Amino acid sequence: MRHPHPLPPPGHAEVRIVAATPEAARLIAEALRRRFAATEQRSYPAGGEGGTRLHLTVDTTHTAAAPRPWPATGEASGARRLQADEI
Structure with missing residues (x-):
């Protein structure tokens, strides 16, 4: 079958x-651009x-930045809550 x-x-x-929203789609696109070279969306x-x-087209042969480790705290959203030991 032809693609x-x-x-x-x-x-x-x-x-x-x-x-569901343009903002959510842009956040994901931005996360990809931080890791890989990509075309304009x-x-x-x-x-x-x-x-x-x-x-968008992602170039997997040219990384845009060093990969960041996955958050160890389980922080899944942009909202960050202070922990008891933080000032």
């Missing part, structure tokens, strides 16, 4: 992000529900 879209060049990946409506689709 409906041409494959990206070796070392590249086409990324499609679908989110292209934004599209995501159907009748008001969501957003972002498309």
